[in-house]
Amino acid sequence: MKEQLEAFRQYLKKEERAGATIEKYARDVRCFLQFLDGHEPSKEDVLAYKEYLCQQYAPTSVNAALSSLNGFFKFLGRQDLKVKNLKIQKNIFSSEEKELSKNEYERLVESAIRTKNERLSLVLQTICSTGIRVSELSYITVSAIGRGIADIDCKGKRRRIFLPSRLCKILRIYVNKKKIKRGPVFVTKNGRPLDRSNIWAEMKKLCIIAGVPEGKVFPHNLRHLFARTYYKIQKDIVKLADILGHTNINTTRIYTMESGEAHRRQIEKLGFLRC
Numbered sequence: 001m002k003e004q005l006e007a008f009r010q011y012l013k014k015e016e017r018a019g020a021t022i023e024k025y026a027r028d029v030r031c032f033l034q035f036l037d038g039h040e041p042s043k044e045d046v047l048a049y050k051e052y053l054c055q056q057y058a059p060t061s062v063n064a065a066l067s068s069l070n071g072f073f074k075f076l077g078r079q080d081l082k083v084k085n086l087k088i089q090k091n092i093f094s095s096e097e098k099e100l101s102k103n104e105y106e107r108l109v110e111s112a113i114r115t116k117n118e119r120l121s122l123v124l125q126t127i128c129s130t131g132i133r134v135s136e137l138s139y140i141t142v143s144a145i146g147r148g149i150a151d152i153d154c155k156g157k158r159r160r161i162f163l164p165s166r167l168c169k170i171l172r173i174y175v176n177k178k179k180i181k182r183g184p185v186f187v188t189k190n191g192r193p194l195d196r197s198n199i200w201a202e203m204k205k206l207c208i209i210a211g212v213p214e215g216k217v218f219p220h221n222l223r224h225l226f227a228r229t230y231y232k233i234q235k236d237i238v239k240l241a242d243i244l245g246h247t248n249i250n251t252t253r254i255y256t257m258e259s260g261e262a263h264r265r266q267i268e269k270l271g272f273l274r275c
Contacts (some may be wrong), residue, residue: 001033001036002033005026005029008026008029008076009025009026012074018154024064024189025071025072031065032069033050035049039171046069046081046082050066060088061086062085066083069081069083070081070083082266095214097213097216098215098216098221099216099224099225099228100212100216100222101223102229103226108203108217109121109124109125109214110210112209115206120199120206122170123137123186123194126171127219127227130150130163130226133223133245135154138184138186139152139154139197142185145168145171145172149162152245157247171185178182179244200219203218203219221272223255227244227255237256
């Protein structure tokens, strides 16, 4: 099965899947193979693994893992092993316990500056002021800040992101200080572009200093904060979908969900109740 997993990885590359997606699929399949403990899989094994996942993870995480496995089984021509995803009732409100607020974001930036982590403070500001994915951070280059435009080619889709003039100004100061002449602005000591794990690890260190719950501190939440703030001001979900690079506008709707408490405050203003 290990050889088949490697063949699956190569297949996904030929299908032009994003690197992060390939790693996610491979990781999910490896976990399943460990569960099998060396023997050939049967439908009963897959169902048992599904039950194990249900006991360990949230339904959305279970379905993500099952999608990876079903993709692997399809590649193997083992349609008989595929299982159904869990049915999840659509949630129309976001969880306040998981969504990063603007105030919390500002505390993270201030804490990064206070601890002299200039690179991280600029990474946070770049993602949150443009709405890009963390995997797209490498498209913020010296050339891009010179033009004020980043041309992103990710997941087989191309789109143009306009960089705020103030962001370009502070990034220009940063690259001059670090003597970065070309290529990505945010790199490791070895000159390689920062990846999700680098950024996430550094963000986690800020939690206690900034007084922000750890469950809210991950790069993708910065993108959600951008989306909610943009929609609150512009009320244009179609344009927001284009900015975020979403093909399906229903994906964008998830980003713009309000909390249940915000909804409660709105309906209390309708004036249907008498004292």
